[in-house]
Amino acid sequence: MQTPEPAAPRLRGPWRTVAWTRRWWGRQSPNRQDRFAMLAPLVAVLLFLAAIAAAILYLRAEEIEREQEAVKRDVEYAQQRLRLRLLERQEQLMRLARDVSNRELNRNDFNTRADGLINQYPELQMLSWIDEKGRVRATRAAPTVPGAQLLSVGEVLKRGETEATFSLTKDLQQPVYSPPSGSAEDGAQLQLHVPLNDQGRFAGVIAGEYSVDGLLRYGAPTEVLAKYAVALVDAQGHVLAGSALPPRSKATQLLPWAVKANEFEVPVSPVGNSLLLRAQGYRTSLGLIGSGQFWLVGVLSAMTAWMLIANWRHTRRRVRAQEALVAETNFRRAMENSILTGMRAMDMNGKVTYVNAAFCQMTGWTEQELVGQMPPFSYWPEEDHAALSARLRDELSGKTIQGGFQVKVKRKNGALFDARLYVSPLVDAHGQQTGWMTSMTDITEPNRIREQLSASYERFTIVLEALDASVSVAPLGSEELLFANKLYRLWFGAHTGGHLHLVAQAGVPTTRTQEQSLDDVDGLAGLPTESLTAAQTENAEIFVPELGKWLEVRSRYLNWVDGRLAQMVIATDITPRRQAEEQAAAQAERAQTASRLITMGEMASSVAHELNQPLTAINNYCNGMLSRIRDQQITEEALLTALEKTSKQAQRAGQIIQRIRSFVKRSEPNRTLSDVTEMVSEAVELAEIELRRRSVRLSYYVAARLPRLVVDPILIEQVLVNLMKNASESIDAANRPPPRRSVELRVVPRQVDGLNAVEFSVVDTGGGLAPEVMERLYEAFFSTKVEGMGIGLNLCRSIIESHSGRMEAENLYNGADITGCRFSFWLPVTQQPLESATSSAEQTRILG
Structure with missing residues (x-):
């Protein structure tokens, strides 16, 4: 019978923790184990540094607390000494006040007692006897008191600290200390008012004035003054006597190891809170920053941490280098397997030692079948073995072609394709050539595209040549x-x-520059040319x-x-077109001249009637002069008068003929800087002959300060005469009564699409234009008049458009009735800006 094996003892306490730590450590990856192994010493050093710093800070805090307790104890001891000294002086002043109240002392005796007290106690600067009305009865002062602070006998207290303390003493009937006055530089003062009681009645005060500096110097213990910076300060913290340490800078107070200043202050009894005793301890220890132990531990810990960090970073760099090497190797292997160019390596004897995946894919043979082959290779066509063997011998001897060469390559299935091979030496890391590297590219498709491009180029050249x-x-x-x-x-x-x-x-x-060299280098190379x-x-x-x-x-x-x-x-070559355009321009010019001749032909009767008046007047003047000369009934003065009138009539007839001649004369188009007013005046003089014959009134308005226009004035006058003549004919055809037979010509400035222009408009009171006429208004050879040729308005619009202007026509309505028609055109201002036309001069003439 086998005895059972004893059970494994159960781990308890720290051993159980150790076992759990081992299991946890075994589950971590090697990288994490290396990381924890590097971080553990660093954490231990940091914890050690933190423990040392905490111990030093704790000891420093204990030292500061002891110093503060010592300052507090010494300040309270000094405060008791000052209190006893003040109470002794107060008791002496109270005895002096009792003797004065009992009339045991007169003024001289008071002065004697006061001198004695002042000489005996250095902090006592002045004693004064002040009656109930605030008048000084007697006063004595130490020789060191400035004259400005002395009180004169008979002087009444002025409003201020002394008068306020006097009033408070009167009200309380008790000794009262005044708040300290003055500063450390001027000698701060402290007053004590002891009341005088004359049989229960307030009889004044005995005022004693203390030097705050003397009180501190003779009242505070010398050992306290030697150990600390002791000062008496007021309630606002102003130093009245003694010395104070300079305040610490804000930058120092913000430091993490900065501690509160070692000082303590307590009110001086019986003066109260208006006088404080403050003591500031001088710094005797080096502090945290001056501790050599702290710096030694800190430097050693920092060096240890730096060494651990440097070792950790070095390890990390080695790990990254290994990872980068693996990644680079994988990348190069992936790149070799993914490129479309076939790569083949041979040794110095022509044996294939390496092929990539692209080479195998092109030829159809596997890497195992190709590596180790000797020439002739299996991908050589049988008919090209001799030529390829000779070329391979040249390659092995170092006779390579820089641009590569083209060969036929046989696939495993027997198909052929065109390839271009580039051969270069294969050099190892030691600079020794170990073989030859060949790159192979399938150029079957590029050859096909090249052939198509050649055919396309031939077709393109044939088209361009034709x-x-x-x-x-x-x-x-x-x-x-x-x-x-x-x-x-x-x-x-x-x-x-x-x-x-x-x-x-x-x-x-063009961009040819003088700096362009003769080697035909593109001067714009590298610059953006998309625009x-x-x-x-x-x-x-x-x-x-x-x-x-x-x-x-x-x-x-x-x-x-x-x-x-x-x-x-x-x-x-556009020579035929230019010749046709020149012929068309000549025809248009002849049409303009013909239009003016037609206009004058239509106005022939009116012109004849207009010329008949001055010619008849000339005939009458001549016959009258002949008759009176024969009868010898004319004087020299009357003869001169008749001749002048005859001359004026002849000039008038000559002007009419000259105006008509210049209007119908054929001339080359001549665009000049023309005045608008002159063009309108000349056109009105020609048109008013026809309007007067038809009993039509003409009124015209030309705005002031119109700019001059670059136009042919004769052509613009032709347009205006034609529009005014058509307006009179429309009124005559509508049989308007005399009050409604009028034509208005207006010339005003205008803005057209943001450009300055001058607008000419002719408004009549005729029968207007029918809708079907409005559609064909500017059509060539279309006319509503029986004898019209239909070239007037078409020619007018051509003239205006040749001057970059536009012509418009519209009917005028009064409700549903047509009351007239308005023809207008505008010409752009090209030479100067259009000036303001706020003030205009209206030129109106009624012709009837």
Whole structure:
């Protein structure tokens, strides 16, 4: 029978904690164990430093508490000495006051007793006898009292501390101490008023004045004065006598080891809280910062902690280096397996020692099948063995091609693909060549794309060569011509002179600078050119005398295939179009002249009637002068008068003819800086002939200080005459009664789209325009008049639009009835700003 094994003893107490710690430590990872192993000594050092600092602080606190108890004890002892001295002086003054109250002392006896007390007790500065009315009966003072503080016999107390203490003594009938007065520099004073009692009646006081400095000097124990900075201060903390330590700075008070100053103060009895005795202990110990033990322990602990931290950081750096090495190795292995370029390594004899995954994927053979092969390799096509073997011998001998070479490679399934191989020496870490590294890239798709691009380029070149426009491309700041089609070469040759000439004539900016060297370096290399290449095409029309042609030049910037910024210029022959435009302009000019002739033809009867009046007057004046000369009934003065009137009528007829002649005369368009008032006046003079014949009143208004316009004045006058003539014809066709036969011309400033302009408007009282007429108003050869040609309003609008203006027409209504029509046009101000037209001069004429 086997005896059972005894059970394992159960752990208790600290052993149980040790066992739990071991189990917890075994569950931690190695990294965490290393971290805890490094942190444990550091924590132990920090705890040791904290314990030493706590012990030093505790001892320092005990020392400060003992010093404070000693100061308190000494101050209370000094306060008792001062109290006894004050009570002794108070008792002596009370005996003096009793003798004075009993009339045992006269003034001389008082002076004698006072001198004795002052000489015997140095702190007593002055004794005064003051009656019940506050008048000084007698006073004695020490020689050291300044004259300004002495009291004169017969003087009445003034309002102040002395008078207030006197009143308080009178009310209480008890000795009263006044609050200290003055400062330490001036000699602070303390007064004691003892009342005089004459058979129960207040008879005045005996006032004694003490020197606070003398009281401290002779009353406080010398051993206390030697140990501390002892001072008597008032209730506000101002030093009255003694010495005080300077206050500690705020920076020192904020230090963590700073303690409260070792001082104590207590009121001086029987004066009260207005006089305090304060003692400040001189610093005799070095303190926490001056303790050599503290600094020794601190420096040793800091050095230990620094060494532990440095060791821990060094270990951490080694761990990070190992992790980085592992990560770098994994990254390089992943990169080799993921790149699309095949890598093959051979030794110095041509044996394959390494291939990556991309090489295996390209050829179809596995790494095990390829590594260890000797030439000829399995991925060589059979028909290329000789050529590839010769090239391999050149590679092994060091004859490599920098740009690589192209070969055919056979896959395991027998398919062929184009590849480009780059060979470079394989050098180890010691700088010794151990073999050759070959990189292989599949270029089957790039070859196919290159062939397609070549075909596309041929088609593109054929299209550009067949264009009826000259196309050239040149880089900025260079004499090189990148491209030129057939028509460009036919016009300008195969050099860049024609391109630069077109650019210069068209006014297109270039960036060629004098600093540009002759090696055709792009001066804009590296600069952003998106804003230039994204800009719109710039157009210009120029004449090339060498070709005798008008060319429309269009240019734009583009990025060439090599990355340089280039400029493309397209020049199209527009000579036929320019000739057609010139013919159209000539036809328009002839149409303007014809329109003016037609207008004058329509106004022929009115002009004839207008000329008939001065000619008839001339005839009458001449016949009258002839008759009176034959009869010899005319004087020289009358003859001169008649001749002057005849001359005026002839001038009037000549002006009418000259105005009509200048209006209908054909001339080249001449835009000048013209005055608006003059244009309106000349147009009104021409139009008023027709309006007067039709019995139509004309009123016109021209605003003052209008700017001058850059226009052809004859063409603007033609528009105004045509509009006023049409207005009179509309009134005549509507058979308006005489009160309603009027035309108004207004010229005022106007703002059009933020630009200054001058507006001309002609308003009539005719029958207006029908809706169908309004739609075709400016249509060529359309007219509402039976004999009209339909070119007037169309020509007027063309004239206004050629001056960058606009013409409008609208009916005027009175309810549903048309009361007239308004034609208006405006011309922009291009030479000077439009001035204010607040004040205007109205020029109105009624023609009937």
